[in-house]
Amino acid sequence: MLNDLPIRKIIHVDMDAFYASVAQMDNPELRGKPIAAGGGGTRGVVSAASYEARKFGVKSAMSGRLAIKLCPELIFVKTDFARYTEISKRIRKIFFEYTDLVEPLSLDEAYLDVTDNKIGLPSATLLAQNIRARIYDEVGLTASAGISINKFIAKVASDYNKPNGQKTVNPEDVLKFLEDLDIRKFYGVGKVTAEKMYQKGIFTGKDLKSKTLEYLDEHFGKSGRYYYDVVRGIHYSEVKPNRIRKSLAAERTFSENLSSEIYMFEKLEHIAEEVSKRLLKSKVAGKTITLKIKYSDFTLQTRSKTLPYFVSEKAIILDTAKDLLYQDTLNNSVRLLGISLSNLNTDDKKIKKEEETAVSVQLKFEF
Template sequence: MLSDLPIRKIIHVDMDAFYASVEILDNPELKGKPVAVGGGGKRGVISAASYEARKFGVRSAMAGNLAIKLCPELIFVKPNFERYTEISKKIRKIFFDYTDLVEPLSLDEAYLDVTNNKKGNPSASLIAQEIRARIFNELGLTASAGISINKFVAKVASDYNKPNGQKTVNPEEVIGFLEALDIRKFYGVGKVTAEKMYQLGIFTGNDLKLKSLEYLDSHFGKSGSYYYYVVRGIHTSEVKPNRIRKSLAAERTFSENLSSEVFMLEKLEQIASEVSRRLAKSKVSGKTVTLKIKYSDFTLQTRSKTLHYFISDKALILDTAKDLLYQERLNNSVRLLGISLSNLNTETKKVIEQKSVSVQLKFGF
C-alpha cells in the first residue's frame, strides 16, 4: 500500500529545449526563430529543437532533411557540447545549494531529494520554484520541474507544464493522477510498448492497474512488475548522487555510405581517438570493446570482445575494433560506425545512506 511507504520529497528538474536554448542565449538574433541543433544535410540528425521549431513537428533524433521539409525556415546550428557542459555544471552548482542528493540523468535533467534540505524549507514546491528562478536569473535559461513522492511521478509531472512551468503531485493525489494518465506518458513506456499495450486494451493508467501482476509479467517480461508497481505509486528507487558510469562511447554518421572495410579504417581511427580522449578525461579504462555498425538499410549490428586486461590507449582500442570489423563480412554498405568501452574499472563509490522517515500522507509539499 502507498500509505505504508516512507514518502520522500523528490524534484525532477528538466531544462527547456536545453541545447537550442543555450544557442539562442549565446546568439540573441536567433530568439523567436525556429532553431535546430544538429546537421541539416542528407545525413544530419537533430539533437534538439527550439519550441518555435517544435510547432512544425521538428523533434530531436529526426533526420535533418525531414526537418527542413516540415519547417523550410529552420535554422541549423552546429552543436557545442563543451558549452552545454559548462552551463550544466553551473546548473548543478545551484542544485547543490539545496541538497547533496542530486542524481544527474544527462546534461539537462536531474533528480533532487529535498526531504531533508540545506535550506530547512519544508515545501518541495517552493524549493523547485526558487531553483527555477535562480536558473533564469543567473543563467538566462528556463527549466520545468515535477515534484512528488518518488522519482517516477516527479519525472512524469515535470513534462506536464512545459516550458517554464512546474507541477506538484501531492501524496493524496498520486493514485488519481496515475489512473488518469495516458499510457504514453508513463516513463519507461516507449512507442513499441505503447502500441502493444493498446492492442491489449491498455490506454490509461487505470487500464494498466486493472491487470494482474501475472498478466503483466506474461506479456512484458521483467518490465511487467515495474508497470504493476509504478501505476500504484510504488517506486522505491532512491536518488543516487554517485551514479557509476558503465560505458563510454563515440560514433560517427557518414555523409556517404561506406562499402569497404578499407574505407572504414580511417573513420575507426578517429572514433578510437575520441573514445580514448574521453576515457582519459574520465580517468577510466575498460575491458570490453563493442563495435556498432548501422547499415544503409538502418539495421543495426554490434560485435563485442572482452579482453583480459583494462585498456584506454587509442592504439589498443583501434586494434580491437579492427578485429571486430574483420570478424565477419558486412551485410551491406555502412552509414554509421561507433566504438564503446564497457566493463570499466570504475571504483565502487560510497553510497550515501538515506534514513527512511515515516511520514503521514498529509505531507508538506
C-alpha cells in the same frame, strides 16, 4: 508498507529546449524564430529544436533534411558543448544551494532530493518555483519541473506543463495520476514497447495496472517487474549525487555511406582511440564491447562480445570491434559506426531486496 519507508520529496528539473535556448539567449536575433542546434548539411542530425520549430514537427534525433522539409524557415546553429557545459555548471551551482543530493542526468536535467533542504522550506512545490525563478533571473533560461514522492513520477510530471511550468503530484494523488496517464508518457516505455502494449489492449496506466506480474513477466521479460511496480507508485531508486557510470561510448556519422570494410576499419580505429581516451580519463574499464552499426536506410544493428577481463586499451577494443564487424555480413552500406563499453568496473554489485508495497492514498505529506 510504504508508511514504514522514508518518503522523499523529489524535484526533477528539466531545462526547456536547452541547446536551442542557449543559442537564442546568446543571439537575440534568433529569439522567436524556429531554430535547430545541429542538423546542418545533408547528413546532419538535429540535437535540439526550439519550441518555435517543434510546432512544425521538428524534434531531436531527426535528420536535418527532414527537418527543413517540415519547416522551410528553420535556422540551423552549430552545437557548442563548451558553452552548454559552462551554463550547466552555473545551473548546478544553484541546485547545490538548496541540497547536496543532486543527481545530474545530462547537461540540462537533474534530480534533486529536497526532503531535507538547506533553506528549511517544507514545501517542495515552492522550492521548485524558487529554483526555476533563480535560473531565469541569474542564467536567463527557463526550466520546467516535476515534483513528487519518487524519481519516476517527478520525471513524468516535469513534462506536463512545458515549457516554463511545473506540476506537483501529491502523495494522495499518485495512484489516480498514474492510472489516467497515457502509456506513452511512462518513462521507460519507448515507441516499440508502446506499440506492443497497444496490441495487448494497454493504453493507460489503469490498463497496465490490471495486468498481473506473471502476465507482464511473460510478455515484457525483465521489464515486467518495473512496469508492475511503477504503475503502483513504487520506485525505490534514490537520488545519487555520484551516479555510477554504466557505459562509455563514441560514434561517428560519415559524410558518405561506407560499403568497404577497409574504410570502416580506418573509422573504427579513430572511434576506438576516442573510447580508450575517455575510459582512461574516467579511470574505468569494461568487459562488454558493443559495435553499433547504422545503415543507409537508418536501420540499426548492434553486436556485442563480453571478454573475461576488464579492458581500456585501444588495441584490444579495436580488435574486438573488427571481429564484431566480421561476425556477420552487412545488410547495406553504413552511415554510422559506434563503439561502447559496458559491464564497467564501476558497476554497483549490491542487489537491493526491497519488500513489495503500494502507495497509501491516506498518506499525507506537505508538498
